Amino acid sequence: MTINLIGNSFKYEMEAVCKLFFPFEKVVVTFDAPVTEDPRCACLRLRRTRKGIRLLVLVRYDKQTQARHQTVSSDTPPAECERLFACMLFDILAAFTGVRPGWGVLTGIRPVKRIHYDATQGLSQQEIHARLRQDFYVSEDKLRLAQLTADHEKPLLDSLPPHSFSLYVSIPFCPTRCNYCSFVSQAMAQAVKLIPDYLDCLCQELVSIASLARDCGLTLDTIYVGGGTPTSLTATQLDRVLTVVSSQFDLSHLREYTVEAGRPDTVTQDKLDCLKHHGVTRVSINPQTMDNCVLEAIGRRHTAEQTIQAYEMARHTGFAYINMDLIAGLLFDTAEGFCRSLDIVRTLSPENITVHTLSLKRAAQLYHDGASLDRLRRNPIADMVSYAQQALIADGYAPYYLYRQKNTLGNQENVGYAQKGCESLYNVYIMEEVQTILAAGAAASTKLVPEHGKIQRVYNYKYPFEYIRSFDEILRRKDAVRTFF
Numbered sequence: 001m002t003i004n005l006i007g008n009s010f011k012y013e014m015e016a017v018c019k020l021f022f023p024f025e026k027v028v029v030t031f032d033a034p035v036t037e038d039p040r041c042a043c044l045r046l047r048r049t050r051k052g053i054r055l056l057v058l059v060r061y062d063k064q065t066q067a068r069h070q071t072v073s074s075d076t077p078p079a080e081c082e083r084l085f086a087c088m089l090f091d092i093l094a095a096f097t098g099v100r101p102g103w104g105v106l107t108g109i110r111p112v113k114r115i116h117y118d119a120t121q122g123l124s125q126q127e128i129h130a131r132l133r134q135d136f137y138v139s140e141d142k143l144r145l146a147q148l149t150a151d152h153e154k155p156l157l158d159s160l161p162p163h164s165f166s167l168y169v170s171i172p173f174c175p176t177r178c179n180y181c182s183f184v185s186q187a188m189a190q191a192v193k194l195i196p197d198y199l200d201c202l203c204q205e206l207v208s209i210a211s212l213a214r215d216c217g218l219t220l221d222t223i224y225v226g227g228g229t230p231t232s233l234t235a236t237q238l239d240r241v242l243t244v245v246s247s248q249f250d251l252s253h254l255r256e257y258t259v260e261a262g263r264p265d266t267v268t269q270d271k272l273d274c275l276k277h278h279g280v281t282r283v284s285i286n287p288q289t290m291d292n293c294v295l296e297a298i299g300r301r302h303t304a305e306q307t308i309q310a311y312e313m314a315r316h317t318g319f320a321y322i323n324m325d326l327i328a329g330l331l332f333d334t335a336e337g338f339c340r341s342l343d344i345v346r347t348l349s350p351e352n353i354t355v356h357t358l359s360l361k362r363a364a365q366l367y368h369d370g371a372s373l374d375r376l377r378r379n380p381i382a383d384m385v386s387y388a389q390q391a392l393i394a395d396g397y398a399p400y401y402l403y404r405q406k407n408t409l410g411n412q413e414n415v416g417y418a419q420k421g422c423e424s425l426y427n428v429y430i431m432e433e434v435q436t437i438l439a440a441g442a443a444a445s446t447k448l449v450p451e452h453g454k455i456q457r458v459y460n461y462k463y464p465f466e467y468i469r470s471f472d473e474i475l476r477r478k479d480a481v482r483t484f485f
C-alpha cells in the first residue's frame with residue numbers, strides 16, 4: 001500500500017493505521033508525490049485556507065474510492081490534526097475491509113499508561129473511557145481489559161520506593177533462533193567463541209554500574225536477567241555473573257530477583273541451584289506452546305514434556321514464583337491447539353502466565369517466508385486471546401501489565417497475568433516508565449526516569465561483537481549518566 005502525504009509529515013501514525021488493516025503488506029510513504037498506480041493507496045492532504053485547516057483523506061482500495069474531509073480552526077495543534085487524519089483513514093479502511101481493530105487509532109505500545117496519566121489530571125474513569133472510545137475508537141472489550149490492568153497496577157505503582165532503580169542484565173544467547181525472533185540473541189553454535197570476551201565486558205560494566213549507583217545515591221529495587229536465554233550459559237558462567245552482582249551491589253533492599261530460564265532445554269539442576277544460591281526469587285520457564293509439532297515448526301528443539309520436567313525441577317529447587325509464556329498465533333497452531341496449551345499450563349498453576357500475540361518483525365526469518373505468512377493470515381488470533389483472558393481471570397489470575405507491539409497479528413496485545421500478590425514489579429515499572437533502569441550488556445537500554453521532566457535513554461551497542469569491540473565507548477556513556485542525577 002502507498003500513502004502520499006501532502007502538506008504534512010504524519011508518517012509514523014498513518015503508516016501504523018494502515019498496518020492495522022494490512023499487517024502483511026509493505027507500506028510505502030511518499031511526500032507530495034504524483035498520483036500512484038498502486039491499487040491500494042491513500043492520499044492525506046493538509047491545506048491552510050482562510051477558513052482554517054482543511055484535512056482531506058482519499059483512499060483507493062482496489063477499484064473503489066472513498067474520501068473524508070474536515071475543516072478545523074487555524075490554531076489546531078499538529079497532534080490534533082494527526083489524530084483526526086488517523087480517525088478518517090481508520091473509518092475508510094474499516095468500511096472497505098469490514099474489520100474494526102479493537103484498539104482503534106491508539107497505536108502506542110503503552111495504552112494503560114494513558115489511563116494512569118489521565119487519572120492524575122483529574123479525569124474520572126467515565127471521562128477517560130469516553131475519551132478513549134470517542135477520540136481513539138477503542139472498543140469496549142479493550143477498554144475493560146486496559147482498566148482492569150490499570151486497577152491491578154495501581155498499588156504496585158504506589159509501592160515504588162523513592163530514589164530506587166532496577167538492574168537489567170542482558171545475556172543475548174539462545175540454543176537456537178526461533179523463526180519469529182527479532183532480538184539480537186545469537187544461537188550458541190555461532191556465539192560460543194564470543195562468550196568469554198562478552199562475559200569479561202559484562203562483568204566490568206556491572207562493576208561500573210554499581211559504582212555509578214552508589215555515587216548517585218540510588219537504591220537497588222529489582223533485578224532482571226534476560227536475553228536471549230541466560231540459562232544458555234553454563235552453571236559456572238552464570239555463577240560468575242551473579243557473583244559480580246551480589247558482590248558489587250547492595251541487595252539489602254532488593255524486592256525481586258528474576259532470571260529468564262526461558263528455554264526448557266537449557267534448564268539443569270546445577271543451574272537452578274546456582275540461581276537459588278544467589279538469591280534469585282523468580283524464574284521464567286517458557287513453553288510458547290505445548291504442541292510438539294508447533295515447537296518444531298518455530299525452530300525450538302525442546303518438547304512439551306521437557307517443559308513440564310523443567311517446571312517441576314524449578315519447583316523442587318524451591319522457586320515460589322514461576323512465569324510461563326505462551327504465544328498466540330504461532331505458525332501451524334490452531335485455536336484448539338492454543339487453548340489446549342493454555343489448559344496444560346493452567347494445570348501446573350504457575351504464579352505468572354504471560355500471553356503474547358505473535359508480532360511480525362522484519363528481522364525475523366518468518367517475515368520473509370511467503371508461504372508461512374499466508375498461513376498466518378488465517379490464524380484465529382482473536383479467539384485465542386479471548387479464551388486466554390476469560391480462562392485465566394476465571395482461575396483467579398489478574399492482568400497486571402499490558403503492552404502492544406507494531407505488526408501484531410489481529411491488532412492484539414501482550415498481557416501478563418498473575419495470581420494475587422505474585423506480580424512482577426520489574427515488568428510493571430519498565431512498562432509504565434516510572435523507575436530508572438540501569439542496564440548492562442549487548443542491546444541493553446538504560447532508561448533514566450527523573451522525578452519531573454523528560455525520560456532519557458542510553459543505549460548499548462546492539463550485537464555482542466559490537467558490544468565487545470566498542471566497550472570503551474559503552475563505559476564512557478555510562479559514566480556520563482552521573483550528570484543526570
